[in-house]
Amino acid sequence: MSRDQLEEIVNTEYPDILIREKKEEKHELPELPNVHGNVVMRMAPSPSGPLHIGHSRMAILNDEYVRRYGGRLILRIEDTNPENIDPDAYKMIPEDLQWLGVNVTETVIQSSRMEFYYSEARRMISEGYMYVIEENQKEFHDLKLKKIPVMERDSEPSVNLEKFDRMLSGHYNDGEAALVMKTDINHPNPSVRDWIAFRINTHEHPLTGSRYTVYPTMNFSVSVDDHYLGLTHVIRGIDHLVNTEKQKYVFMYNNWKLPEYFHYGFISIPDTILKTTIIKEGIKSGKYSGWDDIRLGTLVALKKRGYRPDTFRKYWISSGMNKSNATFSWEIFNSMDREIIDYDTERYFFVPEPTPIHIKNPLVLKSHAMLHPQRPDSGFREYELPPDAMIYFPEEELSKIKEGEIIRLKDLCAAIMKGGKLQYTKDEPEGRVKIIQWAPENSGDMEVFHPDGNIDKGKIEPLAMDKHQVVQLERYGYVNLYGTRAYFLHK
RNA sequence: GCUCCGAUGGUGUAGUCAGGCCAAGCAUUCCGGCCUUUCGAGCCGAUGACUCGGGUUCGAAUCCCGGUCGGAGCACCA
8 A cells, every 4th residue: 555545544534643743943053062051152353344244143143152051242353453444343343233132241352452462472482382483484484385394493482582572672574573373384284384373563553553563363362362261162154164273273282171163154145245345445436325325235234224133133043053155045034024024014105107197086085005904903094085186106007007907096996997098987896906006196205225226216105204114115015214215125 | 286164945944963753844935826905914735955976784865985066275364
């Protein structure tokens, strides 16, 4: 007997036992290993601009685990490269995180910990784990590729300490000396071999000015910070895989306990402008109105369009910590957002490409539209139209109506196409007909800005004018209203 | 080139560590239908996937080997 036959019998004879448990879907992140009590986690953006969608993943993932297990979430601003820092970012990043609902328990700014990095460096130099190279960086690099150590690799700690102090005293210019972390000169990955831990950069720093000229590279500052801040788990992008490898040497030399590391895969976000350099240029040239230009993928731009912070959380939790590369799905993201906002968004009429038409109604007409179809108690939008009223109708729809066809003006009346003109009819249409939105004569002008740069000009019904909220423009899509303009959210 | 990482429907994921409950779950999109004074929401239905080849095993999406494809890194950026 086949499975089909069996099912057939069960279906007809014993339907009761068929009540199968529906597997409940888990939109949950996996448990973290080695959790003993609270966790300490961090996010470490560089202050080159405000946060964008990509950053939100790191923020949400870390925040979500700290919420689950309890503990601390450290925002560590990694500003050890004085070039490419946007001073505004120090303010924008915390604001973005707050909007996302990420609960930062403390903030650490690396440029304010320079003395600490120096003292850690001195200690590790004196223990023989670091050495200074001078004037021969090119050679240093070439020799590394050939797995050959430079001469300085074996110099005495006291000599290295002396040279390091000379670095700090301003004796060298940019690129003339560097402090190197000894690792394994035979490591299969050349970049892991003896990496640069401190370099000289005389660029002015937005926060510390010209006080410091010797800056740690991220692999050094991250290592010592991760340890001294007590990190238990580190979640970050797969692009840091090799960095983790490098940082492990610092932990090993100092006998520090390694945090648990997780690296999630690259996510490419289609049709979205994220690169800070491109955005900055665009703002400068006037192409973009600012960081919150809705054509951008920054969080402030997405906020302006009306996305809810919870949508980000939901999306990133459902994506999990997959190591494989993936494509960000606006489709799914928008669907999640729709689910969250739909119940709260009022309905209004917007007529793009409006064409005025006389509907030739013999009597006064009253429209009666619900503010929200699922919430009858939310009220109605009502307009009174005098006889032979003029209304606005979408141009595009008008051209698609055939001669003699009856349509319905939503929540108003039926209308028939006669002699190329649409006009009132009291005949009730049979079956399914087109139901189309319209706008009364005293409607306002509105421009809807789309993220692809397009602008739809049209008429917005009077009751929606001057509103500042996310609404659904029926048959058009969800938008965020800003008075006489609106930003398109999604369908 | 070298080093590392990965591969489940159109898309995003669950399952892989501890092989059998997977005849592969969920979400989303598309398609069809129902409902409806929105093309939104809701309801019903349908299509659609374990990268390939070997091996181990009674049994492999899951373990092993190899190939292919994709990605990242190879900085005095983070």
